[in-house]
Amino acid sequence: MAKDFDELEDSNRSANASIHEVSDPARRLWLRAGAGAAGLGWLSTLGLASCASGGGAGSAGPSLGFEGLPPSTADAVRVPLGYVAQVLAPWGEPLGIAGAAMPAWKPDASNSAAEQALQMGMHHDGLDFFALAEGGAGSNRGLLAINHEYTDDGLLHPGGQTPWTPEKVRKAQAAHGIAVIEVERQAGGWQMVRPSKYARRITGNTPFAIGGPAAGHAMMQTAADPAGRTVLGTLGNCASSKTPWGTYLSGEENWANYFTAADTPTAHERRWGIRKATWYRWPEHDERFDTVRHPNEPNRFGWVVEVDPMDPTSTPVKRSALGRAAHEGAWVAVTKSGRAVVYSGEDAAFEYIYKFVSRDAIRPARTGVSAAKANADLLDHGTLYVARFDRDGRGRWLPLVHGSGPLTAANGFADQGEVLIKARQASDLLGATKMDRPEWLAIDERSGWVYCTLTNNSRRGQAGFPGVDAANPRAANVMGHIIRWKEDGDFDGPGMAWNHLLLAGDPANTDEANRGNIRGDAFGSPDTIAFDPRGLLWVGTDVSSRTINKGPYERLGNNSLLACNPVSGEVRRFLTGPVGCEITGATWTPDGRTMFVNIQHPGESPGDRSDPTQPSRFSRWPDNAPGSRPRSATLAIWRQDGGVVGG
Numbered sequence: 001m002a003k004d005f006d007e008l009e010d011s012n013r014s015a016n017a018s019i020h021e022v023s024d025p026a027r028r029l030w031l032r033a034g035a036g037a038a039g040l041g042w043l044s045t046l047g048l049a050s051c052a053s054g055g056g057a058g059s060a061g062p063s064l065g066f067e068g069l070p071p072s073t074a075d076a077v078r079v080p081l082g083y084v085a086q087v088l089a090p091w092g093e094p095l096g097i098a099g100a101a102m103p104a105w106k107p108d109a110s111n112s113a114a115e116q117a118l119q120m121g122m123h124h125d126g127l128d129f130f131a132l133a134e135g136g137a138g139s140n141r142g143l144l145a146i147n148h149e150y151t152d153d154g155l156l157h158p159g160g161q162t163p164w165t166p167e168k169v170r171k172a173q174a175a176h177g178i179a180v181i182e183v184e185r186q187a188g189g190w191q192m193v194r195p196s197k198y199a200r201r202i203t204g205n206t207p208f209a210i211g212g213p214a215a216g217h218a219m220m221q222t223a224a225d226p227a228g229r230t231v232l233g234t235l236g237n238c239a240s241s242k243t244p245w246g247t248y249l250s251g252e253e254n255w256a257n258y259f260t261a262a263d264t265p266t267a268h269e270r271r272w273g274i275r276k277a278t279w280y281r282w283p284e285h286d287e288r289f290d291t292v293r294h295p296n297e298p299n300r301f302g303w304v305v306e307v308d309p310m311d312p313t314s315t316p317v318k319r320s321a322l323g324r325a326a327h328e329g330a331w332v333a334v335t336k337s338g339r340a341v342v343y344s345g346e347d348a349a350f351e352y353i354y355k356f357v358s359r360d361a362i363r364p365a366r367t368g369v370s371a372a373k374a375n376a377d378l379l380d381h382g383t384l385y386v387a388r389f390d391r392d393g394r395g396r397w398l399p400l401v402h403g404s405g406p407l408t409a410a411n412g413f414a415d416q417g418e419v420l421i422k423a424r425q426a427s428d429l430l431g432a433t434k435m436d437r438p439e440w441l442a443i444d445e446r447s448g449w450v451y452c453t454l455t456n457n458s459r460r461g462q463a464g465f466p467g468v469d470a471a472n473p474r475a476a477n478v479m480g481h482i483i484r485w486k487e488d489g490d491f492d493g494p495g496m497a498w499n500h501l502l503l504a505g506d507p508a509n510t511d512e513a514n515r516g517n518i519r520g521d522a523f524g525s526p527d528t529i530a531f532d533p534r535g536l537l538w539v540g541t542d543v544s545s546r547t548i549n550k551g552p553y554e555r556l557g558n559n560s561l562l563a564c565n566p567v568s569g570e571v572r573r574f575l576t577g578p579v580g581c582e583i584t585g586a587t588w589t590p591d592g593r594t595m596f597v598n599i600q601h602p603g604e605s606p607g608d609r610s611d612p613t614q615p616s617r618f619s620r621w622p623d624n625a626p627g628s629r630p631r632s633a634t635l636a637i638w639r640q641d642g643g644v645v646g647g
């Protein structure tokens, strides 16, 4: 999300410089035929063989075969000549859940909470495509899992928050979470398949299981759940990914803003940004979000959640072994031995980047048991690490293991569950590197490089905040940058070599700090990144509505989606969004001929909720009717000549 909800904490700690051996940089493809990938049928649909040169050493990388767009301030989605962008699934569209009603979208936002729970939620973010067939047919029909990150209560209800009622809280909770929809390519474009036996809504009240060392922990127990093993809902679902075993991972990011604390929050609450002030006003009608009454409820949010989109009856799981954070999302690489390495970060200023290494190898599907079911507890056992980026271009993964180093009872960590629930505090003690808001990560399956967007951090180097370091080299970093690293040996290695893919900025800026070093079309505040099937790196931007088209951003237009050749570093602008939006999520059919991407919060009111009396004050996208409320939406994008998107 664009709103600056990331909470800031002081740090007295400085990263320790250290010297590490330089290891062999030669890498292999991370996905290859072998024991680790056996039985993971969908891997074969990635089309790796067709782009073996993409991003590999010595190659020129994947081509940028489209004419780049100029910046735009229009209230419209623009794509290059020869492309079509179709609005497929906007907020309020009924999902078509088998056996349930299909309540139509009401343009005056008068749908009830019960109706909203059967419709697309608000503010689409991460999304992934899951093919429903092998081979070519798999690119014509599949599932989209889509995050609904947060709500703008000025748009969600007639009258906004006036008056504020229990029904409106329930509707807001129903507009959060995750949607699974079935989509099909037809002659005129993509359509939602309705009804669908796969369609499903997970909301702010759907039961989740807790997996891993924090399950049942004393800090996870509440009056409603004395066992500490079942949580209602997922919140702040930001980025997403598809695992090699066919499940969907989604990060709980800005969950702290749903809670209210006492006038003086506890130290634990302060470290996680929980304050008396609450943006969403849920505690007024749902005491679960009042930490005075229910002090452990916040500990049950901030996890990476896993969903099996193929089984709408499955219980989604919060994976505590991956650590608690303001998780943007989580992304999986596979080691030579077939183990899962899950990278994640937390989008908050001066917070951290993590990786988890599974204890066990990924298990293949077997007769009657899908890969998702065969790996139902894979992410519950393993080791979590936090990243330290050193000055010499080397980096170290520091284990978050109870009893190791300072992570002892004497320092406030009674057991591994507490280390994971207090992963920020544990990372502070280990001297991990405080980053400029880590957003999405992307793993280049061809080269082994792992990329992470650091969207911006205007407080870097300012009075009372940490100064610049090698990995976060700009003070008052309002443009952001993209860091990348290559692990020593395999993905589970303890060390890595890192550098910057680019520092974002506009070369037309007169101040050196905001020029950046982009080769090609300028941008700032990178957020979404994802590799397409050819190995092109796509970057979605999220410039805050307070700063967009002003100052160093005055020539860059609305938020946009750009493609980057990761070998040459060349960047080209592919899509420009409507007024006030950010571009979120990017996923492709296996053949790369359709890209799905989200337009989030079109018409965002700078720094505030929308005015319910003027819902279309800043944008009418996508409906474009007089007074129509702007709606987040999933787009399907394809080439009119049927070619590969971006090629």
Ligand code: FEO
Residues within 6 Å of the ligand: 001, 002, 125, 149, 238, 239, 253, 328, 347, 439, 527
């Ligand atoms: Fe939800 Fe970090 O953007």
Ligand code: CA
Residues within 6 Å of the ligand: 001, 002, 439, 455, 527, 542
């Ligand atoms: Ca962002």
Ligand code: CA
Residues within 6 Å of the ligand: 001, 238, 239, 328, 439, 440, 527, 528, 542
């Ligand atoms: Ca984001």
